[in-house]
Amino acid sequence: MGFFTDTSVCIGCKACEVACKEWNAVPADGLDLLGMSFDNTGQLDANSWRHVAFIEQTVPSAEGPETPGDIRWLMMSDVCKHCTHAACLDVCPTGSLLRTEFDTVIVQADICNGCGYCVSACPYGVIARREGDGRVWKCTLCYDRIGDGLRPACATACPTESIQYGPLDELRERAQARLEQLDRPEARLYGHDPDDGVGGQGAFFLLLDEPEVYGLPPAPVASTRDLPQMWKRAGLAALTMAAAVAVSFLGRRP
Structure with a gap:
């Protein structure tokens, strides 16, 4: 099971962030706005298991560089990728990191010793230790909810169905159909290929620009x-x- 996030219909409402925090009792991040952005979380970490990125771009004007172009916003709700070949699992000395029956990766906080090996092993910089706690925390893909036949909290709260949950094979077919429907040269799928450097992501994306624009590595490899x-x-x-x-x-x- 996994996520397909279609960034072309994300409106940046942050409903997924709020739903994730409420259901999983994740501590608040505060109201520290980062510069001139509406993004108040900045990145995925121990207290942000979903992060809605706000990316402001100036589109070049057809009338030349001297003429101001239009502004467009790229929105993306980022999350742990639940890699098929998860480096965090390989380096965990206590067995705190576990692959579930849904082929997702979760942290068992009660046996995490806070060593931080998984923090440096993750090619996406997803995992982090919680200040004052020392243990690592990240998205569980709402393991308790999906075990009861429910959708993850973020996918349930998303008003535009940008975040979609289901069997990965079905999601990959749906994502390919959506890519063809968009018919935009800048659109691409990211993390959907089972033959990539992490064996395919359990959470993959449809992007409207290069991965680097969204803060994603262009060619992630399991360390x-x-x-x-x-x-x-x-x-x-x-x-x-x-x-x-x-x-x-x-x-x-x-």
Whole structure:
């Protein structure tokens, strides 16, 4: 199960942020407006499991660079990607991070030791430790709700159906159909490919510009993708050293 977020119909209302906080009892972020933006959260973190980005762009005028162009807003409700190959899972030493029966990734806060390994492992910068608490927190895709057959709080609250929830195979088909319907050269799907650097995202997006414009990495890669090969090489090196030591001791026999 997962999310498909169609940014072309997001109106920036932040209903998803509010619903997420209310249902999951996530602490408030305060009213710290960031510069001249309406964005008061800024990024995903331990207290923002959904983040609605406001991106203001000046569209070039057809009359030349001297003529002011139009202004357009890009809105995107960002969230944990619930990666197929989740680096956070690979590095967690306590088993606090867990893949559920819905193929989503959640944090079991009661056994999180706050080591922060997952924070640096995440290629999207999603996971963060909560100040004053020390443990990591992030989107659970409303595990308690979907287990009872309900939709996640954010998808339920979204008035334009920008956030859609369901089986990933169905969402990918729906997203491709929506992309074709838009027929806009700048539109693209992000995170839908199962063969990408994280094995496909459990939360993917239809964007109206380059991923970097939205603060997303253009080619995310699981930071632990080479771990099996590294452990294999380390094991072979250890065996080689052990064999060399054994040979050296045997060579000293009278």
